[in-house]
Amino acid sequence: MINKFYIGDIVKMRKVHPCGSDEWEVIRVGADIKIKCLGCSRIVMIPRSKFQKGVKKIIKSNAPEEEINE
Incomplete structure (x- = not known):
């Protein structure tokens, strides 16, 4: 799990x-995650x-440089 x-x-x-x-x-990000659909721009908070549990994979990560190199 990610x-x-x-x-x-x-x-x-x-x-x-x-x-x-x-x-x-x-x-x-926080206790709840707010996400926006890239198809229709609908915003959902879950x-x-x-x-x-619902994430299959991260297509593009926006992680800070320090964490990518570790």
Whole structure:
């Protein structure tokens, strides 16, 4: 399970959104995660635990340089 998410990350979710897209951009991180659908721009806020279970992979990471090199 992936634990670290950053604002600006593009993630692929397990379930497809009704618009047909499965790619989302992370807008806010915390106890809840706010994500925006890249297909229709719908914004959804879901609990971190449900989000972590639903993420298939991180397509584009926006992690700081220090953490990428570790």
